[in-house]
Amino acid sequence: MAAVRETCLVVTFASTHDAMAAERSLLEQGVAGRIIPTPVAISSECGLAWKSPVAAREALLAALATLAHDAVVEMEL
Numbered sequence: 001m002a003a004v005r006e007t008c009l010v011v012t013f014a015s016t017h018d019a020m021a022a023e024r025s026l027l028e029q030g031v032a033g034r035i036i037p038t039p040v041a042i043s044s045e046c047g048l049a050w051k052s053p054v055a056a057r058e059a060l061l062a063a064l065a066t067l068a069h070d071a072v073v074e075m076e077l
Helices: 016-028 054-064
Strands: 007-012 034-037 048-053 071-076
Touching: 007 054, 016 034, 016 048, 016 054, 048 054, 054 071
Parallel strands: none
Antiparallel strands: 007 048, 007 071, 034 048
16 A cells, blocks of 8 residues: 655754754644654755644744744655
């Protein structure tokens, strides 16, 4: 049985430290999502990324305004 793919938002970071700090802050703020290994389709200096559902876009972008991150990419995972 093939895995079901869904469109989501993936946030990349320059360092593991930035990723872990963002995870802590995003969870405290109640932003839906979790840390994942950075997908191979995305070039990033850090091996960690944050994955959120597209429905959480507004909350995610508002929270990221004060957090160090590289990019937010919409992709199917």
